[in-house]
Amino acid sequence: xxxxxxxxxxxxxxxxxxxxxxxxxxxxxxxxxxxxxxxxxxxxxxxxxxxxxxxxxxxxxxxxxxxxxxxxxxxxxxxxxxxxxxxxxxxxxxxxxxxxxxxxxxxxxxxxxxxxxxxxxxxxxxxxxxxxxxxxxxxx
Numbered sequence: 001x002x003x004x005x006x007x008x009x010x011x012x013x014x015x016x017x018x019x020x021x022x023x024x025x026x027x028x029x030x031x032x033x034x035x036x037x038x039x040x041x042x043x044x045x046x047x048x049x050x051x052x053x054x055x056x057x058x059x060x061x062x063x064x065x066x067x068x069x070x071x072x073x074x075x076x077x078x079x080x081x082x083x084x085x086x087x088x089x090x091x092x093x094x095x096x097x098x099x100x101x102x103x104x105x106x107x108x109x110x111x112x113x114x115x116x117x118x119x120x121x122x123x124x125x126x127x128x129x130x131x132x133x134x135x136x137x138x139x140x
Contacts (some may be wrong), residue, residue, distance in 0.1 A: 024099045025073040038140045056137045059106040067102040076102040076111045079132040
C-alpha cells in the first residue's frame with residue numbers, strides 16, 4: 001500500500017454527485033471485508049513507518065471495525081467532502097450522498113467512497129484522526 005498522488009484524489013472528489021447530505025454507511029460485505037483486512041495488514045511491525053506517515057495508531061484487529069451509526073457516518077461524509085478544500089480551496093463540491101464505508105481504527109477512521117473515477121485501479125481510502133482531521137489517502 002502506498003500514499004498516492006493528490007491529483008487522483010481530487011479527481012475522485014470532484015466527480016459529479018447528487019446534492020444532499022450523507023448520513024448512511026455501507027453494511028458488511030465483500031468490499032468492507034477487503035478494507036478491514038487491508039487495514040489489519042497495516043498493523044504489522046513492518047508497516048510502522050507507513051502508519052507513522054498517516055499518524056495511524058497501532059491497534060489490534062478487534063479495534064478495526066466497520067461503523068454503521070448515522071452520526072459517525074454523517075461526520076465521515078462531511079470529512080470526506082472537506083478533503084478537496086485542502087488542495088483546491090476555491091473548489092465547489094456538492095455533499096457526498098452515496099453510502100460510504102467507514103472503518104474505525106482505534107480512535108481514528110478510514111473512509112472509502114466507491115464512487116471513484118472509472119480509470120482508477122484502486123479504491124481510495126481516506127484516513128482521518130479522532131477529530132476528523134485528514135491525515136492522508138491510500139489506494140487499496
